[in-house]
Amino acid sequence: MARMMVATYLMFIAYLHSSLSDDGHEMEEFLKREYSLTKPYQAIGVSGSSHWELMGDAMVTTDQVRLTPDMQSKQGAVWSRMPCHLKDWELQVHFKIHGQGKKNLNGDGLAVWYTKERMQKGPVFGNKDFFTGLGVFVDTYPNEEKHIEAQKKRYTPRTQRIFPYVLAMVGNGSITYDHERDGRPTEIGGCNAMVRNLKHDTFLFIRYVRRRLTVMIDIDGQHEWRDCLDIPGVRLPMGYYFGASAITGDLSDNHDLISLKLYQLTVLRSKQEEEDEEEVTIPSVDNMELHRNYYEGEGMSGIAIFFTVLFSMLGLFLLIVVGLVVYSHWNESRRKRFY
Numbered sequence: 128m129a130r131m132m133v134a135t136y137l138m139f140i141a142y143l144h145s146s147l148s149d150d151g152h153e154m155e156e157f158l159k160r161e162y163s164l165t166k167p168y169q170a171i172g173v174s175g176s177s178h179w180e181l182m183g184d185a186m187v188t189t190d191q192v193r194l195t196p197d198m199q200s201k202q203g204a205v206w207s208r209m210p211c212h213l214k215d216w217e218l219q220v221h222f223k224i225h226g227q228g229k230k231n232l233n234g235d236g237l238a239v240w241y242t243k244e245r246m247q248k249g250p251v252f253g254n255k256d257f258f259t260g261l262g263v264f265v266d267t268y269p270n271e272e273k274h275i276e277a278q279k280k281r282y283t284p285r286t287q288r289i290f291p292y293v294l295a296m297v298g299n300g301s302i303t304y305d306h307e308r309d310g311r312p313t314e315i316g317g318c319n320a321m322v323r324n325l326k327h328d329t330f331l332f333i334r335y336v337r338r339r340l341t342v343m344i345d346i347d348g349q350h351e352w353r354d355c356l357d358i359p360g361v362r363l364p365m366g367y368y369f370g371a372s373a374i375t376g377d378l379s380d381n382h383d384l385i386s387l388k389l390y391q392l393t394v395l396r397s398k399q400e401e402e403d404e405e406e407v408t409i410p411s412v413d414n415m416e417l418h419r420n421y422y423e424g425e426g427m428s429g430i431a432i433f434f435t436v437l438f439s440m441l442g443l444f445l446l447i448v449v450g451l452v453v454y455s456h457w458n459e460s461r462r463k464r465f466y
């Protein structure tokens with residue numbers, strides 16, 4: 128038992144330093160300081176003297192980059208000045224969302240970006256709509272469920288989302304983020320994350336390896352990563368910008384960024400794999416339909432369920448009959464052998 132615990136502990140430590148990709152290839156991580164934002168935040172925003180640039184209502188203090196204060200109608204962002212040309216990477220986001228608002232009377236959330244565009248104000252958590260690239264959102268206000276009460280009744284437990292909700296979206300420049308529906312039509316995956324007003328540190332972890340997008344969260348103060356989403360076939364071009372943004376409306380929160388740490392992952396690829404990975408120019412997700420979290424067409428209709436059950440039972444009945452026939456034949460021939 129003790130040995131097992133030690134082994135588990137060692138595995139955990141190993142995981143922190145070099146983690147295994149899903150097919151067991153070992154990866155090494157290197158912190159890339161030029162794409163990271165950590166304390167002390169030296170002269171952010173002063174032109175040319177930093178790798179990062181502030182925008183809107185964002186403010187730097189000694190302890191955090193405050194994207195928005197806990198006040199109505201604010202929006203702010205911080206953007207890397209340099210495009211990132213890494214193929215495989217991992218972004219660890221240390222953030223804090225807190226405010227006076229009671230549960231569900233706060234908003235609207237923050238976003239972490241890897242996009243072609245940078246420094247453009249807009250309605251998507253303070254960033255432009257019709258963006259090109261990846262957005263991971265921590266949405267703290269359930270617009271859809273608040274404003275479309277009637278539709279709520281149509282949710283099955285599987286498709287109802289509990290807020291705050293973390294979700295990922297990939298834009299190609301002509302896809303809109305549906306704010307009133309909390310991005311449901313374009314969601315590729317997500318999870319609930321109770322991140323507000325916590326005493327302990329909260330982290331978001333975004334990994335992009337071999338076109339696989341993995342988001343994990345560490346929000347329980349246990350130093351454990353919890354799976355949020357894991358999607359293969361996500362095609363993101365190189366040379367985009369990392370950024371983070373937040374917005375408040377009638378409801379507000381402090382949206383604080385404590386650090387962004389970007390790790391380069393070195394993944395061994397075979398020659399064949401290298402060749403197979405043609406250059407991506409437009410972001411996209413393979414088999415997008417599979418990832419949609421829709422309630423339209425979600426679940427089976429009564430008739431579909433009826434026929435599914437009917438045919439399953441017919442199938443089972445047939446199997447039993449065939450089984451019995453085979454068994455009796457076998458029994459017969461065995462008896463014949465004995466006499």
Ligand SMILES: *[C@@H]1O[C@H](CO)[C@@H](O)[C@H](O)[C@H]1NC(C)=O
Binds near residue numbers: 300301302409
């Ligand atoms: C962007 O994605 C949408 C929806 O998948 C598609 O209809 C559109 O053609 C794409 N645009 C580009 C420029 O690829």
Ligand SMILES: [Ca+2]
Binds near residue numbers: 235266267269306309
């Ligand atoms: Ca929302």
